[in-house]
Amino acid sequence: MLGAVHWTEQLIRWPFSVIFGNGGGRAMPNPEFKPDVSGTQLRDEFEEARARHAAVHTLDRDGVDTVLSYTRATPAARATFDLGPVKEDLRTTLLDMSDLELDALGRAGLSAIRKFVEGRDHGVFGVRTFVPGEPVKVAVLEPPKPMTVQEQMFWRVKSRADKTGNQFKMPG
Template sequence: MLRAIGRALMSALSGLWKNTLGVVNWCEQLLRWPFSVIVGNGGRAMPTPGYKPDVSSTQLLEEFDEARARRAAVHTLDRDGVDTVLSYTRTTPAGRATFDLGPVKEDLRTALLDMSDLELDALGRAGLSAIRKFVDGKPHGVFGVRAFTPGQPIKAVVPERTEPKTVQERMLWRVRARAEKAGLQFQMPR
């Protein structure tokens, strides 16, 4: 019962709203009519202006394609090899074997070929500014990637060889290692 009353009220309100819009439209036309008679269209709708374009749709699409190609070519200018290094680091290890490193300088090419997959992956995940700094030989701040100096090949980081330890030093190292492994270094002394 309540549902039927609600529907009747809603239909009455929607009918009232539609009629209100019709009345507003009729009043607007009534107010506009004298001015349209004075201006000269006699109450008729204004004629639409005729426009005939002199360019066909295929010519317009070709022009857009050419503009898109020019815009894309600006972004692929690879003056210093940054885009080549970026694309080389982001390719798969199997794809790196056939990758063309011709656009980069010879010392950078040998440095890239000498780098491990982990270093290349870390460099590929770094930002464009870090890769640009790497190519320029500046400190790039990418963890796990060796510094590159233009004109010199990348030298692998080899730990320095130390002199053999004495028996007492080896014993001390063993005790410290076992203490650190057991977590005893974090306990308070008694």
């Protein structure tokens, strides 16, 4: 009985051993492959390709990456940040913006920053719309002296609203 099982098993394996080989002397030998590139050369080539690919995304033609980096930097790092790649009126606007505006713009994302740089409506709440070629308004720093307490409070609210953005303007 054991011989019959062994003979049946060999009969079933025979077509597969002819096609794929059974590792014995009659089967076709496996092809030899000797790579001409070492593992370290392959890794270096991969790292170079990765660096080239990453460099494509950091092309900063219109200053979007610079504005993104500036808005996401800490307030201490912004003081030493190089804003050379951006236009002069955009640079003036960025330097005039409050920390709250810069933080909101930095959290907004790449498309909103691109719209901000282009001077289009970006839809970020609390951030003024940059208009290329238009001078930046500077808030009045000293209130007029003869004011009542209510007028001083109104003046403070109005000056803060003027400083943070155009959408907070109050009539008057």
